Amino acid sequence: xxxxxxxxxxxxxxxxxxxxxxxxxxxxxxxxxxxxxxxxxxxxxxxxxxxxxxxxxxxxxxxxxxxxxxxxxxxxxxxxxxxxxxxxxxxxxxxxxxxxxxxxxxxxxxxxxxxxxxxxxxxxxxxxxxxxxxxxxxxxxxxxxxxxxxxxxxxxxxxxxxxxxxxxxxxxxxxxxxxxxxxxxxxxxxxxxxxxxxxxxxxxxxxxxxxxxxxxxxxxxxxxxxxxxxxxxxxxxxxxxxxxxxxxxxxxxxxxxxxxxxxxxxxxxxxxxxxxxxxxxxxxxxxxxxxxxxxxxxxxxxxxxxxxxxxxxxxxxxxxxxxxxxxxxxx
Numbered sequence: 001x002x003x004x005x006x007x008x009x010x011x012x013x014x015x016x017x018x019x020x021x022x023x024x025x026x027x028x029x030x031x032x033x034x035x036x037x038x039x040x041x042x043x044x045x046x047x048x049x050x051x052x053x054x055x056x057x058x059x060x061x062x063x064x065x066x067x068x069x070x071x072x073x074x075x076x077x078x079x080x081x082x083x084x085x086x087x088x089x090x091x092x093x094x095x096x097x098x099x100x101x102x103x104x105x106x107x108x109x110x111x112x113x114x115x116x117x118x119x120x121x122x123x124x125x126x127x128x129x130x131x132x133x134x135x136x137x138x139x140x141x142x143x144x145x146x147x148x149x150x151x152x153x154x155x156x157x158x159x160x161x162x163x164x165x166x167x168x169x170x171x172x173x174x175x176x177x178x179x180x181x182x183x184x185x186x187x188x189x190x191x192x193x194x195x196x197x198x199x200x201x202x203x204x205x206x207x208x209x210x211x212x213x214x215x216x217x218x219x220x221x222x223x224x225x226x227x228x229x230x231x232x233x234x235x236x237x238x239x240x241x242x243x244x245x246x247x248x249x250x251x252x253x254x255x256x257x258x259x260x261x262x263x264x265x266x267x268x269x270x271x272x273x274x275x276x277x278x279x280x281x282x283x284x285x286x287x288x289x290x291x292x293x294x295x296x297x298x299x300x301x302x303x304x305x306x307x308x309x310x311x312x313x314x315x316x317x318x319x320x321x322x323x324x325x326x327x328x329x330x331x
Contacts, residue, residue: 001035003149004149005031007036007151011041011055012058016295018208030185037082040081043137044137045059047128064293064295064302067302080306084317086144086317087141090144090320093324093328094136094221098135099205103132109127111202139166143182144320145313146320164183171269196208196209198226232268238264243270246281250283
């Protein structure tokens with residue numbers, strides 16, 4: 001029997017290249033080895049996205065993005081978090097075994113509280129309970145499907161560690177393995193994708209390259225990448241250039257070697273380097289973009305795929321909740 005992998009992504013904006021390499025591609029590759037499950041974390045998105053039309057639209061954009069990138073709903077389980085009510089029952093049960101101190105240490109909460117203190121505001125100003133208890137819902141997402149591994153970037157490892165802590169607390173209390181303890185699988189080689197300004201690509205930094213942008217928009221975005229003041233004739237170090245770091249994600253080994261040599265030899269300006277980057281990115285993303293546009297043109301079919309995924313997921317989720325309820329004496 002194959003081990004189980006679980007991956008989700010919040011619907012909090014258009015997908016970008018950082019999502020593609022940091023989450024989508026490595027997660028889809030796991031389907032070759034694992035019994036893979038993928039979910040759209042729409043209840044997590046509700047913490048920050050309060051406009052109903054925006055949230056509804058973004059959920060479908062994210063789902064279409066996964067499908068366009070190669071997810072096969074016939075071979076894996078693909079669903080919306082909100083379609084699995086057992087997740088929320090499990091969340092409540094897990095809260096009884098989760099200390100407030102553990103939630104105080106969550107990165108998202110600590111970051112928000114720290115920013116409030118820097119501004120001189122009350123520590124918890126603007127922080128809702130959805131954000132504070134986010135790790136418990138995340139733990140339920142993971143645990144309810146008996147996940148063996150959760151592929152995450154290094155900055156998301158804490159969520160899996162908290163899921164481990166909570167599951168172990170439940171098991172210790174009842175003296176048996178009621179819940180499977182998951183493990184994080186860190187994607188070291190794609191953990192950080194550089195953005196337009198050299199920092200990690202992130203919507204919060206406004207430095208992203210959209211995954212499904214039209215060709216003209218894609219080129220304009222790439223031309224905005226920040227560079228230094230080196231002239232055309234000066235040799236350049238590819239290892240310190242975010243243009244080259246992005247190029248390596250899309251180019252084959254021969255192309256990488258050839259461009260690195262041109263960097264070091266001099267005679268190539270940043271504009272030409274950006275054109276080379278656009279060429280290899282557009283080469284890979286053009287067919288993905290075409291599939292995405294076709295999926296978004298037929299929303300009823302997209303919704304049906306997600307509904308069918310939920311139908312496959314719910315019996316698995318119900319079995320976990322039933323096991324926990326029995327152990328707790330409330331079956």
